Amino acid sequence: MWPVDQYGAILMCEVWVDELMGMISGRELSLDAIRSAQDLKYANFPVSLYKYRVVNQYSLSNLANATLYLAAANAFNDPYDSAVSFDPLFGETYAGSLSDAIGLSAERRSEILNGPDPMRAVLEEMLKVSGQVVESAQLDVIQSVMSERHEVMKAEIVTGMNERLRSSYKVCSLTERLDSLPLWAHYADNHKGFAMEYDFKNLPFDNIMSYMLWPVRYRGIFNAADMLKGVRVGMNFNNLFALVAALHKSSDWAYEQEWRLVLPDGEAEQARNFDAPLKAVHLGTNISSDDERLVRESARIANVPVFKMRLIPHRFSMESVG
Structure with a gap:
């Protein structure tokens, strides 16, 4: 059995x-x-x-x-x-969700997400939209902080749901x-x-x-x-x-x-x-x-x-x- x-x-x-x-x-x-x-x-x-x-x-x-x-x-x-x-995010990448938020064309979105560093490319697009100029070293820090915070956010969502389920x-x-x-x-x-x-x-x-x-x-x-x-x-x-x-x-x-x-x-x-x-x-x-x-x-x-x-x-x- x-x-x-x-x-x-x-x-x-x-x-x-x-x-x-x-x-x-x-x-x-x-x-x-x-x-x-x-x-x-x-x-x-x-x-x-x-x-x-x-x-x-x-x-x-x-x-x-x-x-x-x-x-x-x-x-x-x-x-x-x-x-x-x-x-x-159900399979969507962080770069993909950000690209949706800034309204990129389907062609440009596909180009970025299939590139060597999608996250970096999306951040550069976001800076273009806002008109800001950021040095490469600063952009490295921003990318690192955003990526780290994103992982924490995903973990908090799953942990929060499990805390509710396990107490219910x-x-x-x-x-x-x-x-x-x-x-x-x-x-x-x-x-x-x-x-x-x-x-x-x-x-x-x-x-x-x-x-x-x-x-x-x-x-x-x-x-x-x-x-x-x-x-x-x-x-x-x-x-x-x-x-x-x-x-x-x-x-x-x-x-x-x-x-x-x-x-x-x-x-x-x-x-x-x-x-x-x-x-x-x-x-x-x-x-x-x-x-x-x-x-x-x-x-x-x-x-x-x-x-x-x-x-x-x-x-x-x-x-x-x-």
């Missing part, structure tokens, strides 16, 4: 996931496309998904109340989580893996925590959690240029492009085999808990007796069974046992 690249890294690049992303990544988005995408992912829901937790008052509350907490993406450990990439969408990360040693180490306090098991597959199609649950695609940061190019107020627009961004991550994270609950509810809305289909809880191999008692008590309130992970040293693996 999980293909690997030439270095042996797990990649979630199944045909159905690519097909799913194609359905929701178009410049415009129809209701039929959304319904088809929901149908496709619902048919591919895993039998179980897991949430690794450290033992604390928040995780014990989620366990006892059978809930999951959706947080803003800017609170996550991946600085690129839910971010997009795009060129604010609320996300909860889950995984198909219960037997992942790194996940237990990274997210469950070095095996001293626990993992909550959820059954989304048996939820009704029209349940809000079914709508919010999506697979992650490990193809790097999402390039939104095709979606954003030429967009104007009042135009039809795929307003779920930020959802697509939230479902793209670097292949460095592919070992997590992640699914995500994603809620596009805006910056003003607070992160919060949602009822979730809790199925069982699994204790880490290094959990303390005191923490085990607390987890078992919360599981009793939630009325779900408790299992414990067991190491299998000769296989360098682990399994959950009753």
Whole structure:
């Protein structure tokens, strides 16, 4: 189910996931496309998904109340989580945009942009229009400053959009893996925590959690240029492009085999808990007796069974046992 690249890294690049992303990544988005995408992912829901937790008052509350907490993406450990990439000029050069601003003829514009130093040539044209005379050394400084400032401006546009996106969408990360040693180490306090098991597959199609649950695609940061190019107020627009961004991550994270609950509810809305289909809880191999008692008590309130992970040293693996 999980293909690997030439270095042996797990990649979630199944045909159905690519097909799913194609359905929701178009410049415009129809209701039929959304319904088809929901149908496709619902048919591919895993039998179980897991949430690794450290033992604390928040995780014990989620366990006892059978809930999951959706947080803003800017609170996550991946600085690129839910971010997009795009060129604010959409392929146009700085020299090209400046040449448009001073109204050059098509012939002269083409000549400049195909010349050896388009930026320098455009600046010289701008000086001609203004009637100013600037020495070559001064023009070198002007060109350098303008080019540097332009790059800063482009970065600020992309950064500003990503800050808004990452604070707007609320996300909860889950995984198909219960037997992942790194996940237990990274997210469950070095095996001293626990993992909550959820059954989304048996939820009704029209349940809000079914709508919010999506697979992650490990193809790097999402390039939104095709979606954003030429967009104007009042135009039809795929307003779920930020959802697509939230479902793209670097292949460095592919070992997590992640699914995500994603809620596009805006910056003003607070992160919060949602009822979730809790199925069982699994204790880490290094959990303390005191923490085990607390987890078992919360599981009793939630009325779900408790299992414990067991190491299998000769296989360098682990399994959950009753």
